[in-house]
Amino acid sequence: MFKVYKIETYEFFYFGFTYNIKERENCHNSRLNGGCNYKLYQKIRDHNGFYIMNVLFEYQTKEEALKKENELISENLSNPLCLNCRRSFRTLEDRRLQNLKDVRKYRDKLTEEQKKEINQKRKITYKKKKFKKKINFFQNLINEKENLNN
Numbered sequence: 001m002f003k004v005y006k007i008e009t010y011e012f013f014y015f016g017f018t019y020n021i022k023e024r025e026n027c028h029n030s031r032l033n034g035g036c037n038y039k040l041y042q043k044i045r046d047h048n049g050f051y052i053m054n055v056l057f058e059y060q061t062k063e064e065a066l067k068k069e070n071e072l073i074s075e076n077l078s079n080p081l082c083l084n085c086r087r088s089f090r091t092l093e094d095r096r097l098q099n100l101k102d103v104r105k106y107r108d109k110l111t112e113e114q115k116k117e118i119n120q121k122r123k124i125t126y127k128k129k130k131f132k133k134k135i136n137f138f139q140n141l142i143n144e145k146e147n148l149n150n
Contacts, residue, residue: 001058002065004072007083009051012043014083015076017069019062025053040083 003021007014007028018024032041032049044051056072059065076082087094110118 001060002062003055004057004059004065004068005053005055006072007040007044007051007053009044009047012040012081012083013076014040015056015069015072017065021053021055028053038083039085043083 002017002019004015004017005021005024007016016024028040031038032044057065057068059068070087073082073084073087077084077087107115
């Protein structure tokens with residue numbers, strides 16, 4: 001059975017899912033005591049290591065558990081008390097949209113000189129690809145003539 005759980009440390013909370021709840025709790029404890037600096041472990045340390053881990057739902061399949069975990073995180077992501085940094089999984093469309101946003105942010109930070117350099121590299125790459133296509137075309141022609149002559 002796959003379990004969706006919630007960790008609470010006073011007013012802060014975190015959602016997760018696992019197949020083996022004991023093993024997952026041991027993993028959280030290891031990260032907590034090992035100095036991992038995720039928000040979750042920082043908040044637990046701020047509260048003297050106190051936290052409660054409760055199973056909220058149980059599912060037969062991983063997909064069902066992931067879907068429920070993602071739903072809970074999505075509902076609470078804007079809540080400042082939620083310690084999940086992002087949703088547990090994203091659809092291909094979500095990833096594509098996020099990638100577009102990231103690329104736009106990256107491009108906005110570029111200087112004009114950097115943009116010119118990138119465009120120059122693109123032109124060179126385009127010319128190389130075009131040249132390779134021509135070479136392949138002529139090599140195929142030569143090979144076809146040789147095959148016809150044999």
